Amino acid sequence: MAEQGVAEENVPMSSAQARQLLVDRIRSVGYAGTDAVEQAMRKVERHVFVPAVSIAEAYADDVVITKRDRDGAVSSSASMPSLMALMLDQLDIRPGMKVLEVGTGTGYNAALLATVVGDHGAVTSIDIDEKVVSGARVVLDNNGFAHVRTVAADGAIGQPDGAPYDRIIATVGAWDIPRSWYSQLADGGKLVVPLRWRGQSWSVGFDYLDGQLRSYSAVSCGFVPMIGQEDGERTEIISSDGFVQLVVDADQAITSESLVGVLDQEGVERWSKATIGGGDSFDGIWLRMSATDPGCCRLSAAPEAIQQGLCRPVIAHRDPALADATSVAYLTVRPRGSGPGGPQFELGAIGHGPSGDDLAQRLCAAISAWDLDRTAIPTVVAGPTGSHSGERGSGMRIEKTSTWLELFF
Structure with a gap:
C-alpha cells in the first residue's frame, strides 16, 4: 500500500x-x-x-x-x-x-x-x-x-x-x-x-x-524596462574601485565627479530603534523618502565591496540612500535579538562625507516616520511636462522628460 x-x-x-x-x-x-x-x-x-x-x-x-x-x-x-x-x-x-x-x-x-x-x-x-x-x-x-x-x-x-x-x-x-x-x-x-x-x-x-x-x-514591483523609451536614470560611481554606484534621476545634481571615494571617508552610524524581521519589506521607507527628500536614490554594491567592508547595505544591489553633491548615507541593519517571527534587526543609516551625518539623521527620521504607519503610501499626481498640478502643499516634485510627478502625504 x-x-x-x-x-x-x-x-x-x-x-x-x-x-x-x-x-x-x-x-x-x-x-x-x-x-x-x-x-x-x-x-x-x-x-x-x-x-x-x-x-x-x-x-x-x-x-x-x-x-x-x-x-x-x-x-x-x-x-x-x-x-x-x-x-x-x-x-x-x-x-x-x-x-x-x-x-x-x-x-x-x-x-x-x-x-x-x-x-x-x-x-x-x-x-x-x-x-x-x-x-x-x-x-x-x-x-x-x-x-x-x-x-x-x-x-x-x-x-x-x-x-x-x-x-x-x-x-x-x-x-x-x-x-x-x-x-x-x-x-x-x-x-x-x-x-x-x-x-x-x-x-x-x-x-x-x-x-x-x-x-x-x-x-x-520589478519589470523588464520598456525598449525605445528615453531613460533618464543615471548610474554614478562613488567608490574608487568602481564597485559601488548610485542610481539617480536626470533631475538630480548627484554626480560621480564629486562623490568618487566618499566611502573611503570615515562613516557615521545612526540608529532608528525601528526593527524588522528577516522577511519584512522596507520598501515603504524608500517610497516615503522619495516623497520627502530630494536626495533620495539607490545604492548598488558589487559583492567585492561587501567583502572588503567598504559598505554594509541591507540589500547589496538595491539599497535606499540619500545623497548630495559631496556626501551619501544608506540604509543598514544590525542584529537585535529574536522575536516571535525569528531574528530581529534594527534599521539605521551609515553616512560618509562632510554632510554624511546630516544625511544619516534624515534617513533615520524617514525610518521613524515609516515605523509609525508602515502601510502609509503617498499620493502621486502626474501631468505632462509644462503643465501645473493645481495641488496645494509642499509635495516633492520630480521632473522627467514627458511628465512630472508630485508625491505627498
Whole structure:
C-alpha cells in the first residue's frame, strides 16, 4: 500500500489541476480579488503561452524568461502570475471596455484582459519587438483569442487608432509616462504602469481626470524596462574601485565627479530603534523618502565591496540612500535579538562625507516616520511636462522628460 501511495504522489498534475492550484494560491494572498479576474485566470491556459517550459514551471508563481538580448539581459518574459493578478485588480477592468496593453510579451495577459472585457469589449496589445508580437499572435489565434488586436509599435507612441481607451496597462517598466498615453486615455479612465523613480519601481494605479493622473494604489514591483523609451536614470560611481554606484534621476545634481571615494571617508552610524524581521519589506521607507527628500536614490554594491567592508547595505544591489553633491548615507541593519517571527534587526543609516551625518539623521527620521504607519503610501499626481498640478502643499516634485510627478502625504 505504501508503494502505491508513493506512486500516486508522483503522478504529474494535469494543466487544469495545476492552474486551479495556482489561482488558489494567488487568492490566498489577496490577489485576483475580483470575480472577473479570478475566473479569467482559472480559464485561460498559461502553459500554451510558455510552451518551452514544463507544466509545473508554467503554473509556478514565477517569471518565465522568454527572450534575452545579445548581452544576455532579459528582454521579454512572462511575469509572475500573482503580480499580473495584482495589476489586473488595480486596473479595475469591466465587460465592454476598450483596453490598450503596452508590452505584448507572450500574449497571456492580453488573453486575460480579453476574457474579462468579453465579446463587447476590445483589447489592443502593442510591442516594439515584431518577433514578440508575431509569436504572441500565433498563440492567440490558436487558442480562441483571434479577436485580440496585436500591433508592432513603440509603446512610447501608443496606438492612436482605437483611442480613447477606457484602460491602459503597461506590462513593461517605464521611467517616464509618454504624452501619448495622456491623449489616448479616456477622461475618467485608469492607467496602471510599473513606474520607476529615485531608483525604485512601483506598479501605480492612476485615475485620469481633466488632463492629470492621480494615484489610488502603489505596489512595489520589478519589470523588464520598456525598449525605445528615453531613460533618464543615471548610474554614478562613488567608490574608487568602481564597485559601488548610485542610481539617480536626470533631475538630480548627484554626480560621480564629486562623490568618487566618499566611502573611503570615515562613516557615521545612526540608529532608528525601528526593527524588522528577516522577511519584512522596507520598501515603504524608500517610497516615503522619495516623497520627502530630494536626495533620495539607490545604492548598488558589487559583492567585492561587501567583502572588503567598504559598505554594509541591507540589500547589496538595491539599497535606499540619500545623497548630495559631496556626501551619501544608506540604509543598514544590525542584529537585535529574536522575536516571535525569528531574528530581529534594527534599521539605521551609515553616512560618509562632510554632510554624511546630516544625511544619516534624515534617513533615520524617514525610518521613524515609516515605523509609525508602515502601510502609509503617498499620493502621486502626474501631468505632462509644462503643465501645473493645481495641488496645494509642499509635495516633492520630480521632473522627467514627458511628465512630472508630485508625491505627498
